[in-house]
Amino acid sequence: MTKSISLDALWDSATPTELVFNPDRLSHLPETARRYLEHAIAPGTKLASAVRLKMHGEIKLKKWIPFTAEQVICWEHGLIWSATAWMNGFLPIVGSDRIIDGIGTMQWKILGLFPVMTASGTDITRSAIGRLQSESVCLPSVLCGDDVSFTSTESSDLDSNLHSSFVVQGERAELDFTIDRTGALKALKLPRWGNPDGGEFRDVDFGGILEEDRTFCGYTIPTRLRVGWYFGSERFESEGEFFRATIDDVIYR
Template identity: 35%
Template sequence: MDDRPSARTAGRFAASTWAALDRPPGGALGSFDPGTLEGLPEPAVRLLTVAVPSGAELHRVVRLSMRGEISLGGRWMPFRATQVLRASVGLVWAPVVGGRLVRFVGADALGPDGARIEFRLHGRIPVVRGSGPDIARSAHGRLAAETVAWLPTALTPQAGARWAPRDRHRATVTLPGPGGPTDVEVVVDDDGALVELGLMRWNDAAHPPQLVPFGGSVDARFEAPGAVMVAGSGTVGWEWGTRGEADGRFFRYEITEVAFGASPAG
């Protein structure tokens, strides 16, 4: 899976952050033991039993390819993207948005050296550039949400995840992260499929920046290597679960490829 972006397309910060995230972990977590699910809320047991086969390696890194649409100024534009996510540490999302007439390249990045967003029109003209505490705080929430969606091995007690019950289909998972623990509510159906997730995420674009309901629906699952099940397609947005949910939707995705662990060049 050749997915690492170049500094020319994603920017130097994103490229260096990707390199920092896409490397072997310092210590092994071992393999998944279903016995560690004893005492967890029922939705967590169903989700992890289906998503993570017994004996599966507890990966900390996932690399993805995806396609979809993103809403920019009320206009839906197609995108293709690659992404790396390292549990509790950071992520880089590197898309190409649009087509021949209007095309944006760049990246959202969070890593050991902070967070930054940078996009350029046709790879040359800067149109979005931001960093600082608000960007980082928002990225911390995104990291937690996308860990739930695409790295189920990080949701196990062996990986440090903590679970609390809500009801038969809902539970809250607390994940460690660079900004401290983050709570994500998950909705799991009777067959163990993740169908929805939500959290209070810092919106750096709000006036003033503040915590706002954020979440997404999962329409299909994707069988990744090792029979690990991840979110395959869905919709994401702000004001999730409120009256403003329809207007807050801005991202539709479909996963096309998944690889766990650092790349051979990592």
């Protein structure tokens, strides 16, 4: 599979499975992990290997500008986020961020013709893998695997903290979740490779506030979110947040 693969081709590459979600198979997990997975996946739902999402929102490029986007996550190969953003309300910037089989790239063009940003290389790849790790919450079936470990940490009266660890695209993910009493995901955080201040690339706290969820095809996932760097600190609100999205439609394979 090449890095220039289309959204449709990535979607079609997913390998369907006949395995279904059975809560009885979670008995070995911490209570918080069971609560989260049982909220996220209805009993009897096929364990999907891919998800396709449509969304709209705002992205911060010096100032907030609107976008619409479609995204495919195929856990075996990676993800493509294809979007159109409008500068000054009318000038379209078209492009994609992707990580496919261990190769990350970014390419954006004004009017789809004139390049404004192209990026690739080891640092871009590592950062894109971090994005894929964080967006595992859109494909909760992958968090049911035997290769995923969960640890419950300290809890408050209202929310519980859950840590998950797994490997994807050759990089280990260390995700911290905040889960409410119903099992809904309220926040996530992880160290992600990046350089949000324009300096050297390094691990930076990355994450998001998940304000709403909805159910699609037996999966309940976050559908209104605010995401950015320096998550968990005051810098998130003042300079780190760069992505606000509402997910409008979701299908699974």
